[in-house]
Amino acid sequence: xxxxxxxxxxxxxxxxxxxxxxxxxxxxxxxxxxxxxxxxxxxxxxxxxxxxxxxxxxxxxxxxxxxxxxxxxxxxxxxxxxxxxxxxxxxxxxxxxxxxxxxxxxxxxxxxxxxxxxxxxxxxx
Numbered sequence: 001x002x003x004x005x006x007x008x009x010x011x012x013x014x015x016x017x018x019x020x021x022x023x024x025x026x027x028x029x030x031x032x033x034x035x036x037x038x039x040x041x042x043x044x045x046x047x048x049x050x051x052x053x054x055x056x057x058x059x060x061x062x063x064x065x066x067x068x069x070x071x072x073x074x075x076x077x078x079x080x081x082x083x084x085x086x087x088x089x090x091x092x093x094x095x096x097x098x099x100x101x102x103x104x105x106x107x108x109x110x111x112x113x114x115x116x117x118x119x120x121x122x123x124x125x
Contacts, residue, residue, distance in 0.1 A: 007115035010054040019047035054103040057115040
């Protein structure tokens with residue numbers, strides 16, 4: 001599979017912009033005293049999380065990306081995709097484990113399933 005066959009789901013980029021603004025806003029506080037420098041780590045961590053985290057999908061597997069790591073799950077292990085009342089999507093695995101798919105919402109399910117090469121059943125039938 002090449003990169004063109006991969007569908008990526010990412011968090012809203014407004015989070016990244018807000019983290020950059022918070023970083024700039026925290027600069028005066030962080031430079032006032034040396035021991036306040038750690039304050040810059042909070043918006044920096046949020047910015048890295050917003051830039052990196054999400055879900056990549058192709059016909060072979062799900063790739064879940066977080067702030068400091070990732071996980072690959074082959075489609076053969078996924079038994080079901082489930083939405084919760086908040087609109088988030090969870091994958092149920094063959095061992096009973098449930099894995100939240102970062103940045104995937106219920107409205108994204110048709111695009112996610114299409115990336116696997118399959119189709120959703122027609123609800124009118």
